[in-house]
Amino acid sequence: MIILKNLxxxxxxxxxxxxxxxxxxxGKVYGLQGKNGSGKTMLMRAVCGLIKPTGGYVEIDGERLGKESAFPESVGCLIENPAFVPYYSGLKNLQILADIKGRIDKKDICLMMERVGLDPGEKKPFRKYSLGMKQRLGIACAFMEAPDIILLDEPFNALDTEGVEMLKNLLGEAKEKEATIIVACHDKEELELIADEIFVMENGKIMEHKS
Amino acid sequence: MWSSTRRGIIKYDLCQGLRANMWKFLAGAVPFFGVVMIVQERSVLFSTEPSFFEYFIYLFKGIRNYTPVPGQQFEVPILWMIVQVSMALIVYDYPVVNLEKYGIQTIIRAKSRALWWFSKCIWVAASVALYYAVGILIILGACMLMGKISFIADQEWNMVMNELDVSLIANKQLWLICICIPLMSSIALSLLQLTGSFVLSPVYSFLLLLSYIVISVYYNHSCFMGANSMILRNEFAMAGGNTLSGIVITNIIVMCAAVFGGYIYFRRHDIY
Known part of the structure; x- marks a missing residue:
């Protein structure tokens, strides 16, 4: 469980x-809805341990971030634009990241790339990817290690209908595996399709909670 | 698990960081080609071919302590300065930009700010070492083109060209003052620049480092260790010059201050 207290x-x-x-x-998908600058991305960064709270705290499975642990034990994220090494292929980018934890191998990465509709054998460097392909690679990166917490910031950006369907399937599977998923999106309708609960944000505050 | 994570992030930085800055290494090789041209052009004045050390002594000799005298101009050691600027450009903004972009993916996987920070420090040291390796290879290549690779410094050459009496310096000490001390001093300054790039910004850190190096050339004071790599300022070149042990101790203190001071800052640094 993730607890944010007086943050x-x-x-x-x-x-x-x-x-x-x-x-x-x-095992739930939480939606963060709000305009640009409403604080959705900052909230995700706080959950990731990337920013230090000025007040309050973030607690994940009983451990306070910044005290007992610096970062969540297992987190996958797509925050803002998918950023990868521009001159490496998609597979090489994911491989070099997966090597840090060493939990998954090349086969797992290839399977995940295929799941998001990317060809693992594609030699094209990341900088030559289309916006949709970049987004799909970002999604693959967030899901590939089957993390306990998944944070997705505007995941529908640049996705076609097929891509949206693929994302919904991945979210459904992650829910079944008891992952906690937070999705930030400015589009109310898209969020309502996937989220179990929605928090509406404005000026850095939670203004409304819809179940 | 810890060790595989550590290996993974260091490998990531070394592969990706060195590749990202490849063009800077190539551009930074200019002073090495410059010294090759100058030394080879002047070799007609001497009966022997320049050895490996003649090139490096010429590159890192710098200038003796400057004492302002009315009417006398301050002479900037151009080649030595270009080497320092090249290394400062290699470090420049890579760690900061890396953190703002794909660094987020590495740091959340490493689950440790310390690991990320120390990995960047290793990258800095490796980049400076690689830069020197490029220089060594260029100069070895130049020696080969001249007919032979010799590691015995020539007395006449160095007295005339470098104002240095190499007969007073053992061969092992030449390796120290030509390669090891400049390398160590460069790593210390680059680590200082790395920390500055996070505390201030890459641009300010770069400009501050260059100012510090210029001041170090101008003023001879123990606080200004920017000129530690200058051969003409050490004890072998002048009475009362910087001792090798003094330079090594200063460099170690600066390295530790930069690495650990930077880490203390980075622990509280917001990544956004």
């Missing part, structure tokens, strides 16, 4: 997150 974050004197209180269970 505040200020950057350069501006409040980007204010008094966030959330309890997120395993």
């Amino acid at each position: 505040d974050k200020e950057l350069n004197g501006n409040a980007v997150l204010t008094d966030i209180n959330l309890e997120l269970s395993k």
Whole structure:
């Protein structure tokens, strides 16, 4: 379970997150809805351990981030634009990242690439990928190690109908495996299709909770 | 698990970081080609071919302590300076840009800010070492083109060209002052630049480092260790010059301060 308690974050004197209180269970998809600059991405960064709260805390399975652990034990994320090494192929990019943990091998990566509709044998470097292909690679990267927490920021960007369907399937499977999934999206309708609960954000605050 | 993660992230930085900066290594080789041209052009003045050390002494000799005298101009050691600027350009913004882009994926997998930071420090040291290796290869190639590779410094050559009496310096010490000390000093300065690039910004850190190096050339003070790699400033070249042990200790202190000071800062650094 992920608990965010009285979470505040200020950057350069501006409040980007204010008094966030959330309890997120395993096996559910949570939606963060809000306009640009409403704090969705910052909230995800806080859950990832990438930013340090000014006040309050993030607790994951009983461990406070920044105290007991610096980062969640198992997290996959796609935050903002998918960023990879521009001159490596998609497979090489995922392989070099997977090597850090050493939990999955090339075969697993190839399977995940095929799942998202990418050809693992494609030699084209990442910089020559289309926007949709970049997004699919970002999604593959977030899901490939079957993490306990999955954070997806605007995952529908640049995806065609087939891509949206693929993402829904992946989300469904991750839910079955008891992953906690947070999806940020400015589009209410897309979010309603996949999320079990939706939090509406505005100016760094949770304004509404829809179940 | 820890060790496979550590290996993974270091491998990532070495493969990716060195490749990302490949063009900078090529551009940075200019001073090595410059010294090859100058030394070979002047070799007609001497009866013997220049040895491997003549090139390196010429490159890293720098200038003796500068004492301002009315009417006397401050002479900037151009080649030595270009080497320092080249290394500062190699480090420049790679670690900061890496963290803002794909570094997020590596740091959440490494699950450790310390590991990420120390991996970048290793990358800095490896990049500087690679830069020197490129220089060594270029100079060895030049020696081969001249007919032979010799590692015995020539007395006449160095007295005339480099104002250095090599008869007072053992061959092992030449390796130290021509390769090891400049390499170690460069790593220390580059680590300082790495820390500065996070605390300030890559641009300010780069400019600050260059200013510090220029001040070190101008003022001879123990606080300004930027000129530690200059051969003409050490104890073999001048009475009362920097001792090798002093240079090594200063470099170790600067390296530790940069690596651990940087880590203390990075622990609280927001990644966004």
